[in-house]
Amino acid sequence: MGHGYIKLIDWIKAAVYSLEQNRIKPFKTSVLKILYLTLPEELRWTLYEPYLYGPYSRTISDLLDILAFGYKSLGAYIHTMPNGTWTTIFSFKGSQVELNKIVFDKINALVKKLKRKGIKTAKELSLVCKVYYLKERYETENINYLSQKSRIIGWNLSGQQIAHYLEVLSDIP
Numbered sequence: 001m002g003h004g005y006i007k008l009i010d011w012i013k014a015a016v017y018s019l020e021q022n023r024i025k026p027f028k029t030s031v032l033k034i035l036y037l038t039l040p041e042e043l044r045w046t047l048y049e050p051y052l053y054g055p056y057s058r059t060i061s062d063l064l065d066i067l068a069f070g071y072k073s074l075g076a077y078i079h080t081m082p083n084g085t086w087t088t089i090f091s092f093k094g095s096q097v098e099l100n101k102i103v104f105d106k107i108n109a110l111v112k113k114l115k116r117k118g119i120k121t122a123k124e125l126s127l128v129c130k131v132y133y134l135k136e137r138y139e140t141e142n143i144n145y146l147s148q149k150s151r152i153i154g155w156n157l158s159g160q161q162i163a164h165y166l167e168v169l170s171d172i173p
Contacts, residue, residue, distance in 0.1 A: 008063060011035055014104040018111045024120050028064055029053055033125035035060060037132060037172070038107050044136075050153045053122075054129040110172065117168050130155050131165035141166055 015034045019026040036048055036055045048055040114120075119128055134146045134157075143159045143166070150157035 008060065009067070010100040010103050011039060011107070012060070012064060012067060014099050014107045017099060018104065018108040021108070022111050022115050024111065024115065025122075027122045028061065029122035030125055031064060032057060032060055033122070033129045034107060034111060036129050038110055041136075048133075050133065050155075052154070054126040054155070055133045113172060114168070119168060127157075127161060128165050128168055130157060131162055132169055134162070135166065135169070 012031065012035070015031045015038075016026045019030055019034065024030065033054065036044060036057070039047070044055070047057040047059050050056075114125070114128070119125060130150065131146070134149055135141060138146065138149055140146065143162045146162050147157055147159050150162070
């Protein structure tokens, strides 16, 4: 079925499962960012656009909501943050999960690398994805140039942040 929803479901299930297995809360933002970093390039550029918390996909966000409330093995619950806002956390809740092994292995390898580099929160994943987007979009690692472009988008990343996350991304294809 090409790059349709069936394939995206495989990627979503693998992302949620990998985050759970690596003891990283699968917040919606975390799932969206892991998918951004692992989906094939043509899907990244088709599905994602710059947004407040980095690259964002309305299609995948909507699909996550549909899956959370209509897919028998993927559940969701509302988590209230310390500041009073809320977010959705996805979970398989111990269900038997059928995964596309190739997709899961790719996502799980990335999640493990990021975790080893100290990237464990949705906020950190958002920063990684912002720098990855800038690096891909402008085809450079020039810190001053990327910082300037981040300000135009509204992300306002400092040179220090960009340098740090370029280092995080250094061995991630």
